[in-house]
Amino acid sequence: MNDKVRNLIRAVAMNDIREAKQWVKVITESDSTKSNRPFCKYILNQLQVSSLNLMELPHDIKGILLMEDVSMTFNENRYFLSEREDAVTEEVLGMYETSQKLSEMGIRYLNSLMLHGESGTGKTLFGRYLAYMIGLPFAYMNFSNAISSYLGSTAKNINKAFEFIGNHKCVFMIDEVDAIGMKRGKEDVGEMARVTIGLMQALDCVRNDTVLIGATNRLDMIDPALLRRFTMIHEVAKFSEQEMFLMVSKFLDDVGVKYSDINIIDYCGKSLNSQALVMNDVIRAIAKSIRNNTEFRLMTEG
Ligand SMILES: Nc1ncnc2c1ncn2[C@@H]1O[C@H](COP(=O)(O)OP(=O)(O)O)[C@@H](O)[C@H]1O
Ligand SMILES: [Mg+2]
Structure with missing residues (x-):
């Protein structure tokens, strides 16, 4: 039994499935026996299936929030990084390190990025890429789903999601923010105003070691007060x-x-x-x- 197998066995015994999968990855990647190759390839592919790598969440937020271990599922070989998104990645990674230092000094700082751009330009995928690069789990909340399926209790559900995020270091992506962050105006219904205000309050409490990413294809629909919470705004453009x-x-x-x-x-x-x-x-x-x-x-x- 070598060290890698020992680590795998320990992880299974400790019920740490995430750790166990990491060791399965290391073991199958490093196996060079020719007759094992098809098996190893099959196992490595299985490890990348997103739906099998969703982390178990508490019952009450299961339908609102998804949590994915992107260290397993993100396939860098199939992702093309443009120079523009490369520069943003550098910036976010740098800010992530800085915010840790600020945290040690007792200074609160929200590392946040708003992505906007036409549908299908890769905003959601870029969010997963960032989580992969930072090395944190990817927590995902889709606002348009959250609103349509929980009409009436949206504010409560969003609070629950943020409460959970508050206890877990992650990259937290709020997708399709425009579904809720619409300009507070005369057409505003009470629930939406409450949700927007609740969201802004929640953002003000997000911990330093969380990276927050918003995404929208309607930047013009986002409440300016909400937009101000984001330190970076980046357009994900259609590729040349x-x-x-x-x-x-x-x-x-x-x-x-x-x-x-x-x-x-x-x-x-x-x-x-x-x-x-x-x-x-x-x-x-x-x-x-x-x-x-x-x-x-x-x-x-x-
Ligand atoms: N940079 C990229 N490299 C490889 N594929 C990409 C890239 N950007 C987008 N895609 C493809 O487009 C699909 C849709 O991207 P998505 O992130 O859902 O777009 P958006 O969130 O902007 O609507 C992805 O699943 C992927 O197949
Ligand atoms: Mg998207």
């Missing part, structure tokens, strides 16, 4: 032709699908699609090439 090409080829390289550079360049030059729609086309083209047993080809509509 060049960036789209790099994103697609990186993905295909990792999946192991052969392609022609010229075909991808041609497609990216003609497509006006967001990252999400381009990736849909890519997946559909992979499926088609498997079904028809033909070469992979990306086609522009029409």
Whole structure:
């Protein structure tokens, strides 16, 4: 029995499934026996399934908050990082370190970032990437879901989520903030005003070692008082032709699908699609090439 196996056994015995999975990853990654390769590959893929890596949450916040161990699930080989998002990552990592120091000095500081941009440009994915880079679990709350499914008790549910976040170091993403943070105005219904105010109060109490990320495709709908709580505001833009090409080829390289550079360049030059729609086309083209047993080809509509 080597040290790695010993660590795995200890983790299972202590009921620490997260730790156990880390050791399974280390062991399967480092195994070079040829006959074990298919098995190890299968296990490594299983470890990356998001739904199997959701952390167990207390009963009363299960439906509101998701918590994911992105150290397992985030596949860096399939993520294309643009220079713009790279710079933001540096900034967030730097601020994270600084806020720890400030905390030691007894100074409260909210490390917060608001992402905005068209739908499908990769805001949610960038949030997961940041959690992966910082090395913290990714807590996720979708406001538009929270509001539609809990109409009437939204404020209470949001408070519960923040209470939980207050006890757990994490990257906390509030997605589709516009669903609630709308400008407080005459059309405002009481519940929404309460929710917005409650949210702002909750943000004022978030601990230093939590990184807060908001995301919206309607920045204009966000209450200015709410927006002021975010120290950084960043637009996640639609990729340029060049960036789209790099994103697609990186993905295909990792999946192991052969392609022609010229075909991808041609497609990216003609497509006006967001990252999400381009990736849909890519997946559909992979499926088609498997079904028809033909070469992979990306086609522009029409
Ligand atoms: N930088 C990227 N690298 C690889 N794939 C990306 C990237 N950005 C977006 N995608 C693809 O687009 C999909 C949708 O992204 P998502 O984060 O849901 O967008 P948004 O939250 O802005 O609507 C992702 O699941 C992924 O397939
Ligand atoms: Mg999104």
